[in-house]
Amino acid sequence: xxxxxxxxxxxxxxxxxxxxxxxxxxxxxxxxxxxxxxxxxxxxxxxxxxxxxxxxxxxxxxxxxxxxxxxxxxxxxxxxxxxxxxxxxxxxxxxxxxxxxxxxxxxxxxxxxx
Amino acid sequence: xxxxxxxxxxxxxxxxxxxxxxxxxxxxxxxxxxxxxxxxxxxxxxxxxxxxxxxxxxxxxxxxxxxxxxxxxxxxxxxxxxxxxxxxxxxxxxxxxxxxxxxxxxxxxxxxxxx
Numbered sequence: 001x002x003x004x005x006x007x008x009x010x011x012x013x014x015x016x017x018x019x020x021x022x023x024x025x026x027x028x029x030x031x032x033x034x035x036x037x038x039x040x041x042x043x044x045x046x047x048x049x050x051x052x053x054x055x056x057x058x059x060x061x062x063x064x065x066x067x068x069x070x071x072x073x074x075x076x077x078x079x080x081x082x083x084x085x086x087x088x089x090x091x092x093x094x095x096x097x098x099x100x101x102x103x104x105x106x107x108x109x110x111x112x113x114x
Numbered sequence: 115x116x117x118x119x120x121x122x123x124x125x126x127x128x129x130x131x132x133x134x135x136x137x138x139x140x141x142x143x144x145x146x147x148x149x150x151x152x153x154x155x156x157x158x159x160x161x162x163x164x165x166x167x168x169x170x171x172x173x174x175x176x177x178x179x180x181x182x183x184x185x186x187x188x189x190x191x192x193x194x195x196x197x198x199x200x201x202x203x204x205x206x207x208x209x210x211x212x213x214x215x216x217x218x219x220x221x222x223x224x225x226x227x228x229x
Contacts, residue, residue, distance in 0.1 A: 034217065043118075043204045043220025044157070087157075102147070102206070102218065104157035 004088045009109040018075045020108050022088030025069050033064060033071045036087045038107070044087060048073070075110075083112045116140065118207050118221035126227045132193040135224045139186050139207030145169075146188040147218065148180060149204040157204070163188055195228045202226075 005023040012018045024033070032051055036044035048055055050062040050071070061074040075082060085107040119138040127133050139146050147170075148160040159172040163182035180190040186207075192199055202225050206218040 041202065041225070042222050043206070044218075046217035046219065049217060102149075102157075102159065104149075106156060 004090055004105050006086075006088050006105060006108045008106060009111070011111050011113065012078055013113050014079055015077050018078050018082075018110060018112075020073045020075075020086055020088075020110070021070055022073070023070050024088070024090045027068050027090055031068075031090050033062065033068075034089045034091070035060070035062065035073045036089065036104075038085045038087065044104075047086075078110075078112045080112050080114060083110060085109050118205055118219050120203075120205050120221035120224050122224060123222065124225045124227075126229060127195050128229055129195055129197060131195050132191060133195060133226060134189055134191045135203055135205075135226070137188045137190075137205030137207075137221060139188070139205075140219055143207035143209050143219075144186055145208045145210060146182055146186065147206045148188070148190050149206065150174070151202040151204060151223070152200075160190065160203075192226075197228050200226060200228045 003026060010020060032049055034049040035047045037047050038044040048057055048060050048062045050064050052064050052068060055062045063072045073086060087104050087107040089102055118140060121136045125133060137146055145162060145164045147162040149157050150160055151157045160174055160178055161168055161172060161180050162170040163180060166182045166184060177193045180188060182188045202223045204220050204223045206220045208218045
């Protein structure tokens with residue numbers, strides 16, 4: 001499984017756009033990129049997932065360059081409630097490998113200030 | 115629809131005792147995974163069950179065990195509790211267990227404190 005590297009922490013203000021970049025130099029052909037959000041004393045929550053180019057949902061956007069060695073989670077107009085830890089995960093999809101074993105790194109602790 | 119339900123929410127046990135935690139996945143989900151989260155080690159994978167079979171196991175001692183029932187509900191058991199077992203235990207479910215492609219849904223966890 002590809003190792004991921006993210007900033008340990010980031011600060012932002014309400015209303016700003018936040019971009020969290022994750023590096024995954026050893027990503028494999030079969031690997032998907034998935035982001036989770038976690039609030040204190042709660043389980044991680046699936047935010048978004050992508051394989052290449054750009055994916056957007058009602059919560060965030062995920063930008064993946066052509067070489068797929070990095071990805072950027074974009075949170076538009078953050079609010080105080082977006083203060084959480086964000087995890088970038090890289091692993092295989094529907095190809096029969098690594099079932100169930102999500103590898104979480106340290107994540108990025110995002111603090112949104114008023 | 116109902117999410118992943120973990121019981122109990124909080125638990126205090128004494129060293130040397132054993133404990134059983136329960137997880138009810140989302141209806142229709144056949145894969146259940148367990149994770150341990152501590153401030154020092156972060157989120158660590160314990161094991162994964164799919165259709166009542168353990169399919170994957172993390173690097174934890176044999177004191178940690180689990181099982182899955184025919185209705186996909188899962189339990190994990192920790193025997194001979196140690197102080198270091200104090201943690202938030204999280205359960206996650208997915209339809210097929212290929213969570214990297216379709217995402218996992220986590221429960222709120224069971225906070226275990228060993229004294």
